[in-house]
Amino acid sequence: MTGVGFSLTARDGAARAGVLRLGRGTVPTPAFMPVGTAGAVKAMFPADVRATGCDIILANTYHLMLRPGAERLARLGGLHKFMDWPHPILTDSGGFQVMSLASLRKITEQGVTFRSHIDGSEHALGPERAMEIQHLIGSDIHMVLDECIPWPAGKDEAERAMELSLRWAGRSKAAFAAEPGRALFAIVQGGTYKDLRRRSAEALAGLGFDGYAVGGLAVGEGQQLMLETIEETVQHLPHAAPRYLMGVGTPEDIAHAVARGIDMFDCVLPTRSGRHGQAFTHLGRLNLTNARFADDDRPLDPEGRSAAARVSRAYYHHLFRAGEILGMMHLTAANLAYYQELMAELRAAIAAGRLAGVISGLREGWARGGEG
């Protein structure tokens, strides 16, 4: 799309470093997108999200279409203005949440009808409406509507859903409200079946999109099968376009996926964990509600660069034990900062041609259980 571009700046094996240019900003890749489900990255001021080193966030079409509503969002000036985030936003298409949250789903060739998990109201979502809603939201990257199936799925079911998603991708592209600086990404499906993934990737590449997501992974298949499926899929995607692994993952998942050629990620893990006292640090994961931290005056992450990483473990422990919202605020910020520092380290490692060694060093750090 006009005003959208992706440039690769370095390679290291299958891994790539690059820059994604959008109308509202540029995104160095590999990039991690914090999840702002309902028009807010939970427990974070937008300026503090930005200060973690974040260039792009994800928002959920499903949640926003139900509340506040797409037409209302458009009347209020769009999501960027509504939530005071002037930087790029990627919206998913709603397909995944319809499958995981809504009730009374009915899928036809035309699209999906479902009832809201909030108030039971009935809604319809097809490829054209998914594009219209994302246009009303005003996001910078739109995702095609796809059908997400539960894991495990038989091959017939995976193939049927993949083929339907292909037809929906074509209709999504036709309905995409193109604007300068706005991109449309496709989603490769096909479960863990390599031939289906290949057919999906090749067919979508034939249609032509600004970027390609790998969907339907991290749903229970395990890291090994996930990484094998990624390896198979990326071979059949256009080299010059960004590749986005949806809903992934832990720092280790991300490092391994980057090594296999993935450029973009989103996941609720750093934010959700941050609200439950679980920290991601250079020294591994810490459960700050654990009594061993009550008298631990050391900073959360001695190797972290954020203000939240310097808050003492004893104070975190106290805040979570006392049920203080401030604990969630600090720790969400600490986790998002850690994820962004991780992405910066991976980008630098690719540029320096030493990704394997850096990932090995990261894994040694994660194994330390908080001990510096």
Added chain:
Amino acid sequence: MTGVGFSLTARDGAARAGVLRLGRGTVPTPAFMPVGTAGAVKAMFPADVRATGCDIILANTYHLMLRPGAERLARLGGLHKFMDWPHPILTDSGGFQVMSLASLRKITEQGVTFRSHIDGSEHALGPERAMEIQHLIGSDIHMVLDECIPWPAGKDEAERAMELSLRWAGRSKAAFAAEPGRALFAIVQGGTYKDLRRRSAEALAGLGFDGYAVGGLAVGEGQQLMLETIEETVQHLPHAAPRYLMGVGTPEDIAHAVARGIDMFDCVLPTRSGRHGQAFTHLGRLNLTNARFADDDRPLDPEGRSAAARVSRAYYHHLFRAGEILGMMHLTAANLAYYQELMAELRAAIAAGRLAGVISGLREGWARGGEG
């Protein structure tokens, strides 16, 4: 106490403007102290509390002695370091929370024993231990231990508790861990009985403290009786010392109490209301969960000066409807900023000798129900 001082800078009728000097900072009065119950002003980063114009916060001895514990707090370097608030902190003595939160209370001449509302553990609190705990916390203003009685109370009961509180005030003063820049405040009791308030005030003034609180009000007696009791009490307090009305109140309560010579306030109202979608603004109180705000793109408070006052009402409405923590964060900040702007307006009005007119103008604003 050495390094503690209070200077009056202006008078307007019974109202006073002044400056309270403590070791960790100076506090222009009349001043409002946000409540940081358990070592955190709820849903606020300390730097953002400071940015509202706040010079001093209150922390609760009762909560901190139970969790994380006074001795642990001392080991961790004291409350200022623990919560990253380098400015003045006033600690209450725990008496009020023992009466309102703890179970199996037993009051004797020696002190009070009670069971924790958190885990049922048994604790004792007398004047000497209340002083020791506040020393371990490291607060800048210590409060004497007093006995708080429910309202309404018969005169015999009010007199008995007031006399016991007087004896405890003497023991508190004797046990006070004096340090340069640290102050000790007494608490006038006596219910709504004018002669008891007078006896309490005169006796405490005779003992000599750095400041004098008016306790036992805003417990159900109503604004009229509260203001009459304040008028009676302040007549018998030393003119040169700060006067602190505990646990009050609404902006209107504060304005009326300032007009009667009160210098300091604390209240959970702006923070607690902020977590429940209730805004305090120059245009009155708004309930942002109300459906009428769903499409209201105007700023929360067009006359407010904080960033949170400029957030749109529609976004606040959405955040509270969606249960987003960010709504609590923004609105707590907006309410605390409003309270601090109110205090600054009252200080300026006293300095200009036009307090009555300013309060009249404020009340007209509060009656506008959000309409600018």
